[in-house]
Amino acid sequence: MKVITAYCNLRAGECLVNGEVVARRDTGSEDSWFKQIYKQHELAYPKFYKMDVLSQAGYLASELIKRANPGISEVYADDEIALVFANASSSAETDRRFIQSYQGGGSPSPSLFVYTLPNIVLGEIAILNKWYGENMFAVLPKFVPGFYLDYSRILLASGSRALLCGWLEVTAGSTDVFLFMVEEKEKGTEFNEENLLHLSQTGAVAAY
Template structure:
């Protein structure tokens, strides 16, 4: 049996870790929300500012999980699988890239490199020097069955833990949910990784 040892919600209204709200937002601006969250992390990482919004939210969620679960540092560099998913791939950045060249403009190379959703996994890997399994999937809704099945498969195979995320950044909305899966109930949250439990956690934002 595998367990959820930490989880985090980020929406346009608030951000919570393990069910406790740590930020609420009084703005409609995604830039401001993201910048507020980044500032509250209290870190300096110049690459952050170059990321697209999808990667920024993925990065922040990962940092929040790490903060709530410092034991993450004890895992080996190949041990943590990264499984991420969302509904519309990199659509928001795709549109920006398209805008850069329509009407005869010059296509922007720095936008183009973010027109793949798995770049988010790359950014997290680079930041943390994690070399483990990678997979980005696209689905209509948060697929609790897939995440439960595939985490269990990888943890029974060649991963010791999995960091998972459902990360959506649309025109005016952030909707993201992250969770960290371990082989033992290290944090005594009593949350075995089961589809029903995952679904309950996700909707309890």
């Protein structure tokens, strides 16, 4: 049975893992919200500070999912974990900052240009974890559970054994991140449209 074995919701003011709040934003801190999470959970990956906000969000959510699902990297071969992400605004936030670097400084920033594609976050996660399975990043009008269900069938039928999926929308005005791990196991939250929609909105498992 395909089940969700761990998931993370990251919003403007709180971060949840498996429905439990693991960080709340300190509005008085000089650090950005994502840096607050990074420091609170004592993560150690210096490249984090060079990432754009989309990659930072993907990194944080995926690392917290790994902590909630220890040993995930040892269970599967390096090409058996697939990545399937989506959002609505692509890399618009970084694109905007890149344009500003050109207009304001007279020279475009190479460090920002690197992140002017949304799928760069997939590369960051894959390189860090040495996960070399299938990966794709879709741009959709909104979170659509059926997209993940349909694409998972293709990937699981073609050799993938686990999927890290999710919605990764980060703009100047909002943070809406929902990442989840899907595996073939007997225990977990059933991987279906109703549960995906519920978890994406509330971060808690519904009582049926």
